[in-house]
Amino acid sequence: MIVKKYTGPTAYEAMNQLKKELGSDAVVLNTRKVRQKGFLGFFKKPIVEITAAYESKDSLASRPHIENNMVKVSNELMALKTMIEDISSTMVKTELEIPVELKRYHVRLLENGVDHSIATSILGELNEQIDFSDKDEQAIHDIVKYAISEYIGRAQPMNIDNRGGQKVIFLIGPTGVGKTTTLAKLVAKLTMEKKHKIGLITSDTYRVAAVEQLKTYSDIMQLPLEVIYNSRDFNRTLIKFKEKDFIFVDTAGKNHRKVTKEDELYEMMNSAKNREVYLVLSGTTNFSVLKSIIEQYSFIKDYKIIFTKMDEAREFGNILNVKYLTRNSLAYMTNGQNVPDDIDILDRDKVTDWLIGEDPYERSS
Ligand SMILES: Nc1nc2c(ncn2[C@@H]2O[C@H](COP(=O)(O)OP(=O)(O)OP(=O)(O)O)[C@@H](O)[C@H]2O)c(=O)[nH]1
Numbered sequence: 001m002i003v004k005k006y007t008g009p010t011a012y013e014a015m016n017q018l019k020k021e022l023g024s025d026a027v028v029l030n031t032r033k034v035r036q037k038g039f040l041g042f043f044k045k046p047i048v049e050i051t052a053a054y055e056s057k058d059s060l061a062s063r064p065h066i067e068n069n070m071v072k073v074s075n076e077l078m079a080l081k082t083m084i085e086d087i088s089s090t091m092v093k094t095e096l097e098i099p100v101e102l103k104r105y106h107v108r109l110l111e112n113g114v115d116h117s118i119a120t121s122i123l124g125e126l127n128e129q130i131d132f133s134d135k136d137e138q139a140i141h142d143i144v145k146y147a148i149s150e151y152i153g154r155a156q157p158m159n160i161d162n163r164g165g166q167k168v169i170f171l172i173g174p175t176g177v178g179k180t181t182t183l184a185k186l187v188a189k190l191t192m193e194k195k196h197k198i199g200l201i202t203s204d205t206y207r208v209a210a211v212e213q214l215k216t217y218s219d220i221m222q223l224p225l226e227v228i229y230n231s232r233d234f235n236r237t238l239i240k241f242k243e244k245d246f247i248f249v250d251t252a253g254k255n256h257r258k259v260t261k262e263d264e265l266y267e268m269m270n271s272a273k274n275r276e277v278y279l280v281l282s283g284t285t286n287f288s289v290l291k292s293i294i295e296q297y298s299f300i301k302d303y304k305i306i307f308t309k310m311d312e313a314r315e316f317g318n319i320l321n322v323k324y325l326t327r328n329s330l331a332y333m334t335n336g337q338n339v340p341d342d343i344d345i346l347d348r349d350k351v352t353d354w355l356i357g358e359d360p361y362e363r364s365s
């Protein structure tokens with residue numbers, strides 16, 4: 001049996017070519033649209049590829065048990081067909097098509113720092129669901145905007161309803177991303193409500209200055225601060241703080257490549273029953289590093305995400321990139337060094353506008 005591929009601008013033309021060469025006995029195994037190869041192929045119209053199998057007359061005649069062989073061939077064909085269907089179904093997924101109506105959104109997402117495969121997969125999947133060819137500009141814009149904002153999801157800030165008992169809040173993440181500053185912002189905002197009892201813990205004993213840094217904030221806000229060195233200290237401090245509604249735990253920044261679930265920090269985290277964990281990521285970190293950070297922290301399932309230093313970030317695409325990859329909720333965005341003002345609950349509509357807006361730099365005005 002021989003398997004051959006025929007391509008043409010349309011299925012009709014590919015089929016004609018096939019019939020001319022193989023005759024009408026050939027069996028069509030699969031028909032699919034493919035992109036032309038090479039970089040420029042992405043911009044060209046897809047072509048149709050037909051895969052056909054046929055048995056050459058000579059070989060059939062020369063076999064002694066033709067009937068048996070036909071059964072065998074037919075079984076083989078079935079197996080081959082299944083195999084090719086499997087291959088082509090995975091190929092279609094990676095070759096999602098961006099229709100001309102969505103091209104400009106694709107370009108904008110890329111310009112705004114959304115990863116190529118993520119942008120392609122979001123818009124390509126949208127195109128598989130919705131026919132854009134009969135829609136006007138406004139309708140297309142609304143659909144794309146809605147889709148992106150669904151991917152970003154509703155922000156999940158700190159739940160300050162603590163009827164479920166004392167809440168322990170951990171800020172974790174790489175070095176220097178703004179964990180301590182962000183913690184101070186969150187605590188200061190909560191203190192302003194004047195109705196919660198708050199305790200602070202730092203497990204960052206790695207740097208002398210780190211304890212000092214949090215001590216300064218705890219003095220200003222008149223909140224107790226405990227320094228802990230291990231999980232035994234942590235449990236003791238929880239007991240000491242048993243009257244508190246909220247306990248905030250600042251942790252030492254760690255090179256993400258050295259993060260493991262055996263670290264004592266995670267033992268502590270697991271011993272707090274009612275906890276909220278925030279993974280703090282900087283808006284200035286590039287996507288390939290962010291990818292390896294989220295990979296490294298993936299053993300923690302329930303963390304929410306805070307993006308810091310958005311005032312220094314050039315693009316906002318990483319918000320969508322990280323959300324798309326982790327599926328974890330986004331919570332806050334920080335945009336400056338001022339405690340407590342420079343923090344906001346992540347605004348999905350604003351982020352969506354930045355991602356598909358005409359001018360990515362408009363946001364800074
Ligand atoms: N521009 C800008 N700077 C920020 C922001 N948040 C924090 N910073 C600055 O980033 C620097 C590091 O902040 P820290 O809060 O000490 O960071 P950290 O994650 O606690 O650092 P380590 O504990 O050493 O891992 C400080 O100079 C902060 O003022 C922000 O939203 N925007």
Ligand SMILES: [Mg+2]
Binds near residue numbers: 181210250251252
């Ligand atoms: Mg710190």
